[in-house]
Every structure is written in structure tokens, then in C-alpha cells.
Amino acid sequence: MTSLKLVIDTNIFISAALSSKGAPARLVQAALVHHRLVFSQPTFDELRTRLYRPKFDPYISLEQRERLLHDFNACAHWVDIGEPAVYCRDRDDDMFIETALKAQAHYLVSGDNDLLEAAPSPLLQIISAQQALVVLGI
Secondary structure, three states, X not given: OOOOEEEEOHHHHHHHHHOOOOHHHHHHHHHHHHOEEEEOHHHHHHXXXXXXXXXXXXXXXXXXXXXXXXXXXXXXEEOOOOOOOOOOOOHHHHHHHHHHXXXXXXXXXXXXXXXHOOOOEOOEEEEOHHHHHHHOOO
């Protein structure tokens, strides 16, 4: 399979970090090994901010969080985005669509209904983690 560019929403990364089982973890592992993660500074900043929330302290150590962020940063394809256009109901999610469009990503993977129900675009497919596993043959 060809290496694909994937924008993965923060909720998928958090789920994968908290549990090594399930679709999010399998997806992130496959993305790291076979595909290309895409970030913009705003999407990475959101991941960093959310990952360090105290509510996750019982589930993931600070060292694990730092290692994950380091690994994601090191292997990522980075794009610069400006102020995103309006794409979906939650303006905070528009940065993911803007990042994916700017990078010409093959897929935006999310568990967020605001993204999954965003207006269709011929330039981008927004899919769930389960759909991504099927599409990527995982």
C-alpha cells in the first residue's frame, strides 16, 4: 500500500494513548509505521494541551506523554495554516480540516461528530477510526 498522509484528530490520539487496544491505537500504530502523520502548529498544540490535562495522570505518565509527543513531532509532515475558513459546526475543529486541505491529506480521521458530519468536500474524506482501519487494510 502507498504511504498516505493522514490528519488524525486529537480525540483519536488521546484514546490511543490511554489504551493500547482498540481502533484508535491500531490506527495510530499503523500510521506511524506505514503512513505519514500531518500536523499544523495549532493541531499539535491542541494535542499537547489536552494530553497534559491532569485527568489523564492516573492513566499515562508524564514520560510517556513526552515520548509520544516527541515521536509524533519527529515523524510528522508539517504544514503552516492561517486562520481557518468555516467548515463545520465547531469552529475549534476547522483547524483540522484546514490542515488536511493544506497538506492535501488523503484522510482526516476523527471520532468527533462535528467533523464527521461536516459538509462533504471533493478534496478530503473525513472518516472514523473504524472506517480508517478498513480503508487502510488494518
